[in-house]
Amino acid sequence: MxxxxxxxxxxxxxxxxxxxxxxxxxxxxxxxxxxxxxxxxxxxxxxxxxxxxxxxxxxxxxxxxxIPARLYGRKSTGAPVEILLLEEKTSNHWLALVKPGKRFHQDTEIWFQPHNSSSGQSLLKATVVDKDSETGGRILAFDLPDQRSLWEILPEFGTIPLPPYITATxxxxxxxxxxxxxxxxxxxxxxxxxxxxxxxxxxxxxxxxxxxxxxxxxxxxxxxxxxxxxxxxxxxxxxxxxxxxxxxxxxxxxxxxxxxxxxxxxxxxxxxxxxxxxxxxxxxxxxxxxxxxxxxxxxxxxxxxxxxxxxxxxxxxxxxxxxxxxxxxxxxxxxxxxxxxxxxxxxxxxxxxxxx
Structure with missing residues (x-):
């Protein structure tokens, strides 16, 4: 070689x-x-x-x-979690990298708060429905009304992800x-x-x-x-x-x-x-x-x-x-x-x- x-x-x-x-x-x-x-x-x-x-x-x-693909939320137990959305697989079902990954099992529920609690936007819920072997990520199903998509409300919950080596900007x-x-x-x-x-x-x-x-x-x-x-x-x-x-x-x-x-x-x-x-x-x-x-x-x-x-x-x-x-x-x-x-x-x- x-x-x-x-x-x-x-x-x-x-x-x-x-x-x-x-x-x-x-x-x-x-x-x-x-x-x-x-x-x-x-x-x-x-x-x-x-x-x-x-x-x-x-x-x-x-x-x-x-896109504002990084979301911070909490599991039903109150444990803090971090999500990095990668791509939408089907309507409101997204492939995401999750931290801490080993603790995201099937049916785990995650709740996210909007940036502005006075905006009238309610909590956002996602449920782990599958695991992706290629990336080690999870497939998350977001609970949204039929007439809305995560794309529409993502700016109210997510932040632009910076690379991990940018730590002080x-x-x-x-x-x-x-x-x-x-x-x-x-x-x-x-x-x-x-x-x-x-x-x-x-x-x-x-x-x-x-x-x-x-x-x-x-x-x-x-x-x-x-x-x-x-x-x-x-x-x-x-x-x-x-x-x-x-x-x-x-x-x-x-x-x-x-x-x-x-x-x-x-x-x-x-x-x-x-x-x-x-x-x-x-x-x-x-x-x-x-x-x-x-x-x-x-x-x-x-x-x-x-x-x-x-x-x-x-x-x-x-x-x-x-x-x-x-x-x-x-x-x-x-x-x-x-x-x-x-x-x-x-x-x-x-x-x-x-x-x-």
Whole structure:
């Protein structure tokens, strides 16, 4: 087995103080490491990314929107519990991760209070009806009137879930949404997009850089750690996505004109590559595509991405684009240069010239 297939080959040491707890304000004042060839790279500020973009480029963004998927409640015994909703399976039946998991048995009842007790909203009840072996989660049936759905009242009970490594932030919660978020359904943000402001996007449009979107609802598959030493045996939990016909037509037209397809984030990469298994075509459904070194990219020319956790599937995806050893070398330089890491951290732009 070669090193690219070993989990231990994707490790690095990150000082705790470099885990960003708050985003850059304004968003586009974050730092940007540009990998501009097979051998060279540059240090910029994100708003200067226009220096490496050109008329005819097509930015593809993920327009998913993070939902208030974290709920705090109590069981009938009074014991406190924490719920992270992952996806709706059927009407008002949701797959959720639960804490403490071992104590959520069949028929366990959980009660949630609204944020504002004076709103007139009554308590919300959920009952455990099944266990999900793939995620270790539970299927919860929410007790709601037939004419209502959990989607409607979720903002009154839930909160936007931040990653567990963000432990000390006082940032407004809308800083964890992209400025172009439209389609509710994610439980984590597509963080590469957090660096864009409306002003920067308008500036790029004036330059002749076009924009289109896909939707991939970021779920447990993206952030769950790889736990097998042979990464080829890792299985990603499926996430829902849509690449619509309009986006396919925009990409095909851009290809025909010689334009470059630039993915804003690893979720966009996985969506477009899923839709391009045979040839690029509209796709609506789920994906468990796991990209690691040896993968041959079909759909993208360049990637804007954040700095990812050690031993993560996202680190492996970026390694497939520019090589594992080079990526880890760049990460070490970013650490030496005191870049900020993870969701609220700084970004990389891997140009088409840097692809292996």
């Amino acid at each position: 070669n090193a690219e297939q070993l989990l231990s080959s994707y490790d690095y040491q990150l000082p705790t103080e470099l885990i960003a707890q708050t985003p850059a304000i304004p968003r586009d004042s974050s730092r940007l490491l540009v990998i501009d060839s097979l051998v060279s790279h540059q240090h910029l500020i994100f708003r200067d990314i226009n220096r490496y973009l050109q008329p005819g480029d097509l930015l593809v963004v993920n327009d998913t929107k993070v 006082d940032s407004p919660i809308d800083q964890y949404q992209t400025v172009y978020a439209q389609q509710p359904g994610a439980v984590a943000a597509p963080t590469a997009g957090l660096h864009f402001t409306h002003e920067l996007l308008a500036k790029l449009a004036q330059l002749g850089v076009e924009q289109t979107s896909i939707t991939l609802h970021v779920g447990v598959g993206t952030f769950r750690p790889v736990e097998v030493e042979s990464i080829v045996n890792h299985k990603i939990h499926q996430e829902w996505l849509e690449v619509n016909s309009s986006t396919v037509e925009r990409i095909q037209a851009k290809r025909a004109q010689g334009g470059r397809i630039i993915a804003v984030g690893t979720t966009v990469v996985r969506a477009l590559e899923t839709a391009s298994i045979k040839r690029l075509q509209p796709y609506r459904g789920k994906t468990d595509l796991f990209i690691y070194p040896g993968y041959k990219f079909r759909a993208i020319d360049a990637l804007i991405t954040n700095f990812h956790l050690p031993r993560s599937s996202l680190l492996m995806l970026v390694s497939a684009l520019i090589g594992r050893e080079r990526l880890l070398s760049l990460y070490q330089e970013a650490i030496d240069q005191r870049y900020r890491f993870y969701s609220f951290g700084d970004a990389m732009f891997i140009t088409p010239e840097a692809k292996i």
